[in-house]
Amino acid sequence: MEAQLRAVEWLNAASVESSVFQLRPDYRALLVLAEGLAPGGSDGASDQLLADAERKIAQELDGRRPEELDELAAWREAYRSFGAKPQRTRPSVEALVRRVDGGLPRIDRITDTYNAISVTHLLPLGGEDVDNYVGPAQLVRATGEEEFEVVAEERPAIEYPKVGEVVWKDDAGVTCRRWNWRQSTRTRIGESTVRALFILDGLLDVTAEPDLVAAGEELQAALARFSPEAQFSSRLLAP
Template sequence: MPLMTPQIAPGVTALAPGFRALSILVDGAPIVDAEVGSRALARACQSIASGEAPWAQDHLDAWDQVFKRFGAKPQRFPCSAQALRKRVQRDGALPCIDPVVDLYNAISIEYAIPVGGEDLTAYEGAPRLIVADGSELFDTMKEGEPAHESPEPGEVVWRDDKGVTCRRWNWRQGIRTRLSAESGQMWFILESLPPMPLSALQEAGDRLIEGLKQMMPEARIEHELIGCLTEA
């Protein structure tokens, strides 16, 4: 498994004091239980109706404020956790997409935390979270065809040496590094702000790792805390 520590630019830290994240690297293995993700997703969707942690809404509100600081209107560009939870509140459930994607979406919904999943084999260099200057390229689809666009100057994005991999921090993932159960090497990033207790971030990571091990018992998994690691 390659050693890799995501980099966070100082400009991002200034926008979101106290930002911290859990980075999880996975060497994939054959899947022995493909239903782990769908079961977790069903439980997560039910958890919204049955109640949530007292800090959950404050955490989502904090993401709204951070998005506003770099010029993204949360009503139009919500963080990924907010977008998933709104779909569940509207529709009552989420459709299954892929065993691994379903699993990390379940963690995102249940813990009110943005969770990204990436195919690490598609990366060129290490992931880094930066404030864009507007010249970077982001691969996407427009009218059913592959296309490129650029982030707004000042927008927070994840990128590698080739280009942007996720726009507006965690709002929209690119095509090139999109993850699936067939990905040989996987990278997950669980992103939190101070309203979410550090213990809850660690618990969310443990739940994701536990699900991955149930799904593919021979997978090798490493994790690392990055950012501001003191308790809020």
């Protein structure tokens, strides 16, 4: 009970800056906090989830380009609203959809699971290692001074977002740039991750709140199949 209370308190401290809602009043973020996960390499179950997602999106595309799907077109517009060029830095779900023909990546069973849900529901979905967070998750428009930890030329490096860029951050720096484009190496999920935050990004123009919540529930059910001791808490962030 005490651990669950702490999880709820941490989720309750998460926030979306009003300036982000000014860009997209229809934006919603569903946060899912999972504790007690059982990390591991890709396995038969996670491979099946990805294979099912590949088949579903191939049928949905039916010869069309990814950007012709309403859900992906809406996210392209969201990127343009803060000056990003989505043809160069693509929303995460579009980047995944574009890899379907060659096969979605198999990384580890936590990452595979949330990537499969992202593609199946055509919405951006990221996962972060909560134990590497400093303070709560915050979606803001960057000042340009926030540090973003990456690997460049096989060495740790620091980059900085552009002023006004929409970024997820904590008290130590940026955790994901351009809304959902690229995650920081500091908080990315790894082979030792047992506590994770999953962020499901929705635009009401193309994804209704009940559908966003349903995707979150599907994610929790899929994670629980290989982590039967896991506990989940969730929160929907809206204006």
